[in-house]
Amino acid sequence: MLRLENISKAFGSLVVSNSVTLDVTAGQRHTIIGPNGAGKTTLINQIGGQLSPDSGKIFLHGQEITRLSAPLRARAGLARTFQKNTLFQALSVFENVRLGAQAAHGRTYDLFRSWRSDTGVLAQAEQAIEQMNLGRIAAQPVGKLSYGDLRQVEVAVALATSPTVLLLDEPTSGLSPSETAQMIDVLRALPREISILMIEHDMEVVFSIADHITVLYYGEVIASGAPRNVADDPRVQEVYLGAPQ
Amino acid sequence: MTSMILPPKQPAARRFVFVAMVLACVVLSPLAVLSGYGLDVITEIMIFAIVAVSLNLILGYGGMVSFGHAAFFGLGAYATVLISTRYDVSPWLGLAGGVGTATAAAIVIGAFCVRLGGVGFFMMSLAFAQLLNSGAIKWRPLTGGSDGVGGLLRPELFGFDLSDAGPMYLFTAAGLVGVLLFMRMVIASPFGHAMVGTRESSLRMDAIGYQTRRIRLAAFAVSGAIAGLGGALYAFYNGFVSPDALSFGMSGMILLMVILGGKGSLLGPVLGAGLFLSVKNIVSTHTSHWLLIVGCIFVACVMVCPDGILGFGKRLFRSGERR
Numbered sequence: 001m002l003r004l005e006n007i008s009k010a011f012g013s014l015v016v017s018n019s020v021t022l023d024v025t026a027g028q029r030h031t032i033i034g035p036n037g038a039g040k041t042t043l044i045n046q047i048g049g050q051l052s053p054d055s056g057k058i059f060l061h062g063q064e065i066t067r068l069s070a071p072l073r074a075r076a077g078l079a080r081t082f083q084k085n086t087l088f089q090a091l092s093v094f095e096n097v098r099l100g101a102q103a104a105h106g107r108t109y110d111l112f113r114s115w116r117s118d119t120g121v122l123a124q125a126e127q128a129i130e131q132m133n134l135g136r137i138a139a140q141p142v143g144k145l146s147y148g149d150l151r152q153v154e155v156a157v158a159l160a161t162s163p164t165v166l167l168l169d170e171p172t173s174g175l176s177p178s179e180t181a182q183m184i185d186v187l188r189a190l191p192r193e194i195s196i197l198m199i200e201h202d203m204e205v206v207f208s209i210a211d212h213i214t215v216l217y218y219g220e221v222i223a224s225g226a227p228r229n230v231a232d233d234p235r236v237q238e239v240y241l242g243a244p245q
Numbered sequence: 246m247t248s249m250i251l252p253p254k255q256p257a258a259r260r261f262v263f264v265a266m267v268l269a270c271v272v273l274s275p276l277a278v279l280s281g282y283g284l285d286v287i288t289e290i291m292i293f294a295i296v297a298v299s300l301n302l303i304l305g306y307g308g309m310v311s312f313g314h315a316a317f318f319g320l321g322a323y324a325t326v327l328i329s330t331r332y333d334v335s336p337w338l339g340l341a342g343g344v345g346t347a348t349a350a351a352i353v354i355g356a357f358c359v360r361l362g363g364v365g366f367f368m369m370s371l372a373f374a375q376l377l378n379s380g381a382i383k384w385r386p387l388t389g390g391s392d393g394v395g396g397l398l399r400p401e402l403f404g405f406d407l408s409d410a411g412p413m414y415l416f417t418a419a420g421l422v423g424v425l426l427f428m429r430m431v432i433a434s435p436f437g438h439a440m441v442g443t444r445e446s447s448l449r450m451d452a453i454g455y456q457t458r459r460i461r462l463a464a465f466a467v468s469g470a471i472a473g474l475g476g477a478l479y480a481f482y483n484g485f486v487s488p489d490a491l492s493f494g495m496s497g498m499i500l501l502m503v504i505l506g507g508k509g510s511l512l513g514p515v516l517g518a519g520l521f522l523s524v525k526n527i528v529s530t531h532t533s534h535w536l537l538i539v540g541c542i543f544v545a546c547v548m549v550c551p552d553g554i555l556g557f558g559k560r561l562f563r564s565g566e567r568r
């Protein structure tokens with residue numbers, strides 16, 4: 001589905017991606033873990049098209065997308081969330097999600113029709129809202145939401161674009177334990193037609209969702225494989241978990 | 246499909262009749278009460294209201310602060326006068342040419358401006374307007390230089406001579422109402438919502454699949470076209486146009502009208518144009534320092550109601566409801 005080949009990126013002398021090669025197979029729940037500053041967000045930014053790599057190639061569904069702009073990648077089926085909130089502050093939750101659906105299914109350059117008239121877009125938006133259980137706050141402006149709700153809206157906007165590959169940048173960071181449990185439930189309930197590449201710090205979340213883990217350390221992949229194997233990897237235990245557990 | 250999430254629609258037919266009746270009263274009553282001069286004053290306000298509404302499209306909804314909107318207003322006016330007088334064709338063709346010229350210029354200028362955000366956009370739009378302004382001053386054979394060009398005679402419409410204040414007033418009112426209806430439609434369209442999304446976060450719009458530059462450019466072109474219509478009407482109104490129409494001061498005045506009245510609302514810019522020109526007309530008969538006084542009023546307004554008069558009114562209304 002998604003493949004990175006030898007992706008490298010440096011900010012000045014700081015190497016943030018060091019020849020990263022990574023495969024997200026169909027339906028996979030692939031999690032990237034790594035300490036702060038390991039280059040996880042930077043990697044997602046390169047996949048999403050917000051940053052371009054210095055070298056290496058990115059493929060989506062077998063097509064190279066390394067030089068494609070972010071919106072065209074999105075239309076090819078790639079969706080992402082952001083670690084930092086970049087939602088449409090002045091708009092309601094529904095409107096945020098609806099814009100996601102309109103991007104994929106709507107006629108954006110239509111000036112002569114009401115947004116209400118596009119029932120396909122509305123249905124798509126409502127489905128994403130239901131998937132994330134956001135019905136209760138759908139009419140509220142995003143600017144007034146709690147942090148936990150914002151994280152869920154993030155995912156709903158991405159889902160509304162009907163992606164085939166979903167990139168999640170720390171979907172549970174800053175959530176309370178009950179909100180985290182809720183997020184785990186909705187992510188687990190997502191259909192396998194969507195492949196997921198997720199950055200996550202919370203090991204409980206990682207082990208309850210992931211079927212594949214990649215460990216990033218100073219921009220380098222130091223381990224990649226099934227959760228059990230990665231957890232037992234001596235190098236991972238050494239550099240990431242600190243000490244054998 | 247019925248929805249639990251969407252707000253219910255208002256009963257459309259009854260509201261339409263109500264709005265149409267109010268509109269008819271508002272438009273027709275000045276004809277009964279006012280003299281020719283009074284109608285002229287209101288006609289001028291309505292022309293600038295059209296221009297302010299056009300700027301509001303990109304400023305209020307698209308988040309693009311243009312300090313060069315006089316470019317499209319002025320080009321519309323110049324093209325209308327020049328086409329009608331130099332080529333001896335109907336002023337109606339001149340009007341169409343004015344709108345067309347402004348639209349074409351907006352596409353070209355917009356292509357440069359929309360690449361930049363914030364201050365860059367502001368400076369670029371200003372630079373293009375200044376360029377056109379000095380072009381109009383320097384290119385004497387075409388534009389008449391700083392003296393401007395005139396000689397446009399208002400045409401007839403349905404047997405009414407637009408040279409009379411009444412018909413011209415009605416014609417302009419129809420233009421303003423048409424522009425407002427168009428704006429209302431655009432704001433509620435998928436495109437209008439994409440514009441607001443781009444204003445709120447172009448990073449996010451990009452990430453979900455919108456080509457934000459194109460959206461901004463399309464909005465800029467539509468805005469330029471409407472400003473061009475305002476310019477063409479101004480050419481009809483004055484019969485004459487000078488480089489002032491392309492000036493820094495004109496751009497600033499249009500911007501002030503929008504901010505004063507309330508950006509991001511349909512009627513805010515109309516109120517802003519009315520207030521600005523009324524104050525200008527009243528104050529400038531007493532002192533030549535009218536700009537200073539308008540400036541003070543502006544500063545006071547922005548301090549009291551940063552979201553414009555309309556926003557201020559809405560807040561008053563809401564706090565009144567709560568009590």
Ligand SMILES: Nc1ncnc2c1ncn2[C@@H]1O[C@H](COP(=O)(O)OP(=O)(O)OP(=O)(O)O)[C@@H](O)[C@H]1O
Binds near residue numbers: 016034036043
């Ligand atoms: N635009 C930039 N310019 C320069 N340095 C940057 C830039 N963006 C990120 N960095 C640096 O690159 C490194 C990797 O950052 P990145 O955000 O990818 O880390 P991360 O793994 O997502 O960390 P966290 O767990 O804190 O989110 C950090 O040291 C960061 O300071």
Ligand SMILES: [Mg+2]
Binds near residue numbers: 083
């Ligand atoms: Mg990060």
